[in-house]
Amino acid sequence: MIIPIRCFSxxxxxxxxxxxxxxxxxxxxxxxxxxxxxxxxxxxxxxxxIVSHINxxxxxxxxxxxx
Amino acid sequence: xxxxxxxxxxxxxxxxxxxxxxxxNAFRRIILIExxxxxxxxxxxxxxxxxxxxxxxxxxxxxxxxxxxxxxxNFQQECSCGGAGCSLCSVTLTCDIKNDTGEIILVTSGDLIxxxxxxxxxxxxxxxxxxxxxxxxTFEAFALLGRAKDHAKFQSVAAIGYKFYPKIKIDENxxxxxxxxxxxxxxxxxxxxxxxxxxxxxKLIPDFWKYCDLCESCSRECPExxxxxxxxxNKFIFSIESDGVLPLDTIMKKGWEIFKEKIDDxxxxxxxxxxxxx
Numbered sequence: 001m002i003i004p005i006r007c008f009s010x011x012x013x014x015x016x017x018x019x020x021x022x023x024x025x026x027x028x029x030x031x032x033x034x035x036x037x038x039x040x041x042x043x044x045x046x047x048x049x050i051v052s053h054i055n056x057x058x059x060x061x062x063x064x065x066x067x
Numbered sequence: 068x069x070x071x072x073x074x075x076x077x078x079x080x081x082x083x084x085x086x087x088x089x090x091x092n093a094f095r096r097i098i099l100i101e102x103x104x105x106x107x108x109x110x111x112x113x114x115x116x117x118x119x120x121x122x123x124x125x126x127x128x129x130x131x132x133x134x135x136x137x138x139x140x141n142f143q144q145e146c147s148c149g150g151a152g153c154s155l156c157s158v159t160l161t162c163d164i165k166n167d168t169g170e171i172i173l174v175t176s177g178d179l180i181x182x183x184x185x186x187x188x189x190x191x192x193x194x195x196x197x198x199x200x201x202x203x204x205t206f207e208a209f210a211l212l213g214r215a216k217d218h219a220k221f222q223s224v225a226a227i228g229y230k231f232y233p234k235i236k237i238d239e240n241x242x243x244x245x246x247x248x249x250x251x252x253x254x255x256x257x258x259x260x261x262x263x264x265x266x267x268x269x270k271l272i273p274d275f276w277k278y279c280d281l282c283e284s285c286s287r288e289c290p291e292x293x294x295x296x297x298x299x300x301n302k303f304i305f306s307i308e309s310d311g312v313l314p315l316d317t318i319m320k321k322g323w324e325i326f327k328e329k330i331d332d333x334x335x336x337x338x339x340x341x342x343x344x345x
Contacts, residue, residue, distance in 0.1 A: 001119070005130040005193055012225035013132055013310055016192040040078070043226070057197050060118045061171055064199050 002057045009045035017041065021050050073277060073304070080307040080315045081277075083232065091229055091303045097329070098227050098322040099215060103142070104312050105135040105186060106220040107160065108211040116202030117174075124196060124206075129220045131176050132189045132310040133158075133210055137321065142212050158186045158210040165203035172198050179208070186210065189311040223318050226308040231298035233279040235271060241293035242268035251289035256282065268293070277304070 005015035017039045024035040032051070041047055068090065074081040084091055110125045117124065139155075141147075146156035160179040166172050177191030198204060213221035242249075252260035252269035259275040286294045309315050 001123075002127075002194060002196065005127055007225075010226050011219060011222050011310075012308070013189065013193070015130075015194055016190045018194075019192070057118060058171075061197055061199050065116060065118070065202075 001060070002055065003053050004049060007043075007046045007049050010043060012041075012043070012046050014041070014046050014049050018050055018053065075315075077315075078309050078311060080305075080309075080319075082305050084229070084303050084305050085301060086303070087301060088303070091305075094322060094326060095227055095229060095305075097326050098224060098307065098318060099222065101214055101216070101325045102223040102313070102318055102321050103135075103137065103212045103214055104221045104223045105133045105140070105158065105210045105212055106218075107131065107133070107208045108213065109209040111207045113205040113207070114203055115206070117196040117198055117204055119196050127195055128206075128208055129218075131179075131193055131195075132312045134185065134187055134189060135212070135223075135312050136183075136185055137212075137313070137317065140212055152209060154182075156211065158183050160208045160210060161206070162208075163203075163205045164198065166198040166200055169200050171200070174198060174204060223309070223313055224307055225310050227305070229303040229305045231281060232302035232304060233276050233281050234297045234299055235275070235279070235285075236295040236297070237268055237271075238293040238295070239268040241291040244291055245293075251285045251294055254284045254288045256280075256284065260285070 003015055003018040006012065007014050020039060021032075021035055024030040024038070025032050030038075036042075036047055041050070068084070068086040071083040071085075072081075073083065084094070086094075107128045110128055112121045112125070115121055115124060119127070140158075141156045143150050143152065143156045146153065148156065159182045161182075162174070162179050164172075164174055164178055174195045174197070175191060176188035176193040176195060178195075179188060181187050196204065215222040249260075249269045257278045257280070259272055259279055261270040261272060281296060281298060283296045286292075286296045307315060307318070309318060313321075
């Protein structure tokens with residue numbers, strides 16, 4: 001749905017790192033290995049949180065609840 | 068017991084702790100579980116038009132790390148208010164947002180308004196939820212002090228762990244039998260051996276112990292069995308990674324304080340028991 005705030009396994013704060021990661025990799029084309037280094041993500045539990053995430057909330061917002 | 072600092076950052080701490088393994092593990096567990104930290108514990112949801120349910124939103128709010136002030140706040144159970152909630156034991160964070168921009172907006176932790184300007188979320192960019200046009204989000208949240216043994220949201224560190232201090236011995240007499248360039252040292256995944264061109268015994272770089280993971284690939288690949296990998300029983304390389312809720316120095320000090328209190332408590336309990344020594 002929306003990026004989890006903490007890593008499920010270790011509890012590191014990763015919620016605020018998803019946007020910068022997408023900015024670096026998708027928009028600027030930086031390899032994800034380098035992007036993780038810049039964002040100080042070292043463990044693979046935190047990396048999978050970001051890599052495997054799909055932002056489904058954008059799809060759901062197309063069907064508003066209020067109308 | 069002594070501490071020697073290797074690396075000090077505002078979020079990461081690495082040091083060598085010289086003590087027994089029982090003490091080292093107790094220290095690790097106390098920092099992970101006992102150091103008190105603030106987190107949102109109660110939310111009054113007044114209006115929620117977002118795509119997330121109240122419960123999911125509340126859980127997300129609870130996960131936000133909040134900068135903690137240990138000096139001026141008490142545990143709610145031990146507070147003079149008797150657990151009702153007052154300004155000495157809880158912080159109120161409010162959020163009142165109505166989206167009339169005509170676009171989708173992202174509500175972040177920066178939109179939470181705290182009644183104590185020191186007690187705020189660690190980062191203002193943590194996403195909470197997205198709101199469509201015309202919808203609004205209003206709630207009141209209360210942050211309390213708590214311990215991680217009750218809930219993981221009260222964890223003061225993101226990661227804490229230790230590894231053994233490596234001792235690598237190289238037998239030079241066995242190395243003389245080898246006629247070729249040292250193969251075993253090339254297998255080190257962290258390249259901790261000095262690169263030499265001549266046929267001689269391999270040399271380790273001076274601070275190899277900081278990086279060695281005791282994987283033993285060097286000793287396994289040596290045809291003569293000259294490299295022996297061991298570890299020190301009474302020396303541990305700790306690494307602590309913080310969320311930013313508390314400065315790492317405070318976490319360490321508080322950890323030792325709690326450790327001391329626990330040992331004193333244990334002593335008192337032992338003295339109360341009348342044990343007959345045979």
